[in-house]
Amino acid sequence: MTDVTTRGVGGSTATAELARLKPMLGDCLPISHDEHRARIAGLAQRMNAAGLDAIWLNAGTNLTYYTGMSWHASERLVGALVTADGSFTYVGPAFEEGTLKLYMGVEAPLRGWEEHESPYALVASLLPSGAKLRVDPAAPYFTVTGLGDALGGGVSNAGDLVLQARARKSAAELALMQATKTATIEVHKAAARILREGISTGEVTEFIHAAHKAIGAPGGSTFCIVLFGPDTAFPHGVANPKTLEPGDVVLIDTGCAIHGYQSDITRTYVFGTPTARQREVWDAEKACQLAAFAAAQIGATCASVDAAARAEAERRGFGPGYQLPGIPHRTGHGIGLDIHEAPYLVGGDETLLEAGMCFSNEPMICVPGEFGIRLEDHFYMTADGPRWFTQPSKAIEDPFG
Numbered sequence: 320m321t322d323v324t325t326r327g328v329g330g331s332t333a334t335a336e337l338a339r340l341k342p343m344l345g346d347c348l349p350i351s352h353d354e355h356r357a358r359i360a361g362l363a364q365r366m367n368a369a370g371l372d373a374i375w376l377n378a379g380t381n382l383t384y385y386t387g388m389s390w391h392a393s394e395r396l397v398g399a400l401v402t403a404d405g406s407f408t409y410v411g412p413a414f415e416e417g418t419l420k421l422y423m424g425v426e427a428p429l430r431g432w433e434e435h436e437s438p439y440a441l442v443a444s445l446l447p448s449g450a451k452l453r454v455d456p457a458a459p460y461f462t463v464t465g466l467g468d469a470l471g472g473g474v475s476n477a478g479d480l481v482l483q484a485r486a487r488k489s490a491a492e493l494a495l496m497q498a499t500k501t502a503t504i505e506v507h508k509a510a511a512r513i514l515r516e517g518i519s520t521g522e523v524t525e526f527i528h529a530a531h532k533a534i535g536a537p538g539g540s541t542f543c544i545v546l547f548g549p550d551t552a553f554p555h556g557v558a559n560p561k562t563l564e565p566g567d568v569v570l571i572d573t574g575c576a577i578h579g580y581q582s583d584i585t586r587t588y589v590f591g592t593p594t595a596r597q598r599e600v601w602d603a604e605k606a607c608q609l610a611a612f613a614a615a616q617i618g619a620t621c622a623s624v625d626a627a628a629r630a631e632a633e634r635r636g637f638g639p640g641y642q643l644p645g646i647p648h649r650t651g652h653g654i655g656l657d658i659h660e661a662p663y664l665v666g667g668d669e670t671l672l673e674a675g676m677c678f679s680n681e682p683m684i685c686v687p688g689e690f691g692i693r694l695e696d697h698f699y700m701t702a703d704g705p706r707w708f709t710q711p712s713k714a715i716e717d718p719f720g
Contacts, residue, residue: 333526336509337533343502344535349578350491355387355425358484363405365480372450373402374477375442375466377458380656381481383579387424396438396462398455399427400445410442439469446470453477482661486653487675492580493699496654496677499536499575499582500697500708506530507586508719510571514590520545520560527573536575541582541658544572551587552691554648554683565591568690579656583679584709585695588718600644600684601715603635604692607682608711611650611664612698615678615705621668625650628682637684644686651679654697676700677708 362385366374376382378390378397386407390397397419401407406427411419413431420429430445432438443466446452452470454463456478467473488496509530510523528539548567550557563569572585587604589597607628614627628650632638638645649665652658654677662670664678681695694712698705713720 331512333513333522333529336513336526337529340505340509340530340533342533342535343505344498344577347495347498347577348491350387350424350489350495352387352425354489354491355385358385359401359407359425360405361484362401362480363403365483366401366403369480370451371403371453371477371480373400373446373452374480375400375452375454375458375462375474376407376481377455377462379455379457380579380660381455381457381485383424384485384656385481386427388419388422389579390419390422392457392459394461396432396442396465398458400442408445410438410445412438437465437469439465442466443469453480455481485655485660486662486670487673488655488677488699489675492655493675493677495578495580496582496697496699497708499577499580500584502534502536503531503574503582503584504709504719505534506573506575507571507584511569511586511588511718514563514569516563516565516590518563520547520562523571527571531573531575534575536577538576541574541576542572544570544585546570546691547590549688549690551693552685552687552689554685554691554693563590566594567591568597568692570691570693572693572695574658581654581656581658583654583658583695583697585681585693586712586718587692587694588712588715593715597690598715600686600690601692601694603632603637604682604684604694605711606635607631607646607650607684608680608694608696611680611682612705612707615664615672615680615698615700617672617674617700617702617704619672621662621664621670621672622666624664624672624678625666625668625682632682632684645684646682647685648683650682653678672700674700674702 376399378392397411409429523545524543532539551570570587574582610631611628651664653660677699683693685691697708712718
């Protein structure tokens with residue numbers, strides 16, 4: 320950490336803030352093997368209804384969701400072949416078999432391929448002739464074509480069957496996301512306390528990474544965006560971020576993960592006394608966020624939630640549509656094992672809201688050449704409507720309540 324003894328605006332130091340943060344995620348339980356087995360059984364039911372023989376789950380979060388195995392995709396094929404009877408077989412490099420067994424969630428047979436062999440031919444050999452196979456929507460193109468060639472014909476996308484269950488979170492998933500989001504709020508508070516004139520975005524990012532580790536996230540921050548002043552008008556940052564000056568808008572967007580489940584929270588406030596213009600845009604942003612939340616009711620479309628946020632923005636003189644000053648991107652995204660996952664709160668997404676769905680709510684307002692305001696909290700759908708994981712910011716001068 321650079322110059323950890325320098326005191327922040329609240330009289331605190333990075334060292335002191337890290338010391339006061341306590342582990343918060345140690346009691347979080349991973350998804351049980353029974354829940355993974357139930358997910359596989361549900362996938363098999365959908366396969367039978369669709370007349371399919373098998374689905375290939377590629378290394379990545381879809382493999383993790385259904386089997387509990389966490390493995391990053393690479394050029395070497397790793398995954399699981401799930402068949403319509405509800406059984407499945409792991410496939411991976413033979414030299415990795417020992418490691419793959421250690422990463423298994425639900426145990427199942429493992430078939431290895433040697434480096435000179437075609438892994439796609441191995442997958443094809445596990446299927447009867449003429450079998451109908453669909454492929455994980457996150458599988459890379461070379462995997463899709465490799466499997467298609469090995470089977471003597473093209474393979475289609477299994478996205479509708481694979482992603483359907485992921486959109487509706489179980490109680491165990493909701494508990495893990497609640498834990499990470501609660502923890503990330505504490506990291507946000509600590510980051511605000513170390514801010515000082517001249518601090519760099521790199522110093523703040525480094526602190527947030529260490530702080531996420533301190534609260535018990537094994538990998539630290541999953542991601543981190545820190546922006547000051549006019550840079551905040553660029554939703555995902557700039558090439559050469561500025562250091563902090565009095566009167567700057569501060570935008571921090573960060574998250575962590577426990578057992579794969581993600582947090583993703585943004586807070587925006589002012590380093591110093593807010594101007595009337597900063598307060599006007601901040602208040603408009605909060606109003607748009609609350610309008611989206613109010614519109615998120617069971618049976619409403621994802622698109623209608625986005626439309627509600629934009630209508631509020633236009634009522635306050637921003638937009639219309641994606642025009643700036645205004646809201647340049649969608650109102651929100653789903654979240655779970657991936658930071659961004661379907662469905663999305665955006666025009667054109669006609670998915671109906673159902674209990675268990677989880678979304679970010681972040682209809683950011685950007686004013687080019689001045690600043691941007693993004694307030695991002697997440698909510699989940701219940702039978703009675705939306706509920707916040709974290710309470711929205713109270714006010715521009717009191718972002719944490």
